[in-house]
Amino acid sequence: DQQVKQNSPSLSVQEGRISILNCDYTNSMFDYFLWYKKYPAEGPTFLISISSIKDKNEDGRFTVFLNKSAKHLSLHIVPSQPGDSAVYFCAASVPLISNFGNEKLTFGTGTRLTIIP
């Protein structure tokens, strides 16, 4: 049962345009969401996060939007740059106090973003 879903395995975007990566989740207990970026032969690195008490968090070119009613979040990258080409993983966690028996983070299957120069 995939609790975090990234339905687009790949996405190609022209350099300078906006990249939008989407993520859906099913577990209403999730209250913290993160995006990780992964280059080949490297481990994922943290990019940006958002708490369920917010609906938007911005950090430079990266903005994450959270729609709790739709159980949907998205990552916007603008403007897109060639160095943004990577696999992006969406991840979610339940409150730590209720984390017993569950993994700290539940990851989606990833979206491979390719920025076309």
Added chain:
Amino acid sequence: KAGVTQTPRYLIKTRGQQVTLSCSPISGHRSVSWYQQTPGQGLQFLFEYFSETQRNKGNFPGRFSGRQFSNSRSEMNVSTLELGDSALYLCASSRDNNEKLFFGSGTQLSVL
């Protein structure tokens, strides 16, 4: 501050063998998690250790096991290797009160 270190970087084994992977977390991080990454499957959670105790466990068979030492370093072991165990095994550490995980570069395991 050194990052999460995983050794070895690459491993080639044959079916039926066993393998041990090692992970040194970031200094001060007491939680260590292990994930398996295969194409199309994303990151699948294996287990999490905290203060030498396995705190959480994913849906993997008993052939997959791990442990954590008093210095927070962790090892995972896979016995009776199968072809399907070929994957990138990632270790991540965190402070206990922080959901943010810091990943190592992984160990790429190939089972022939």
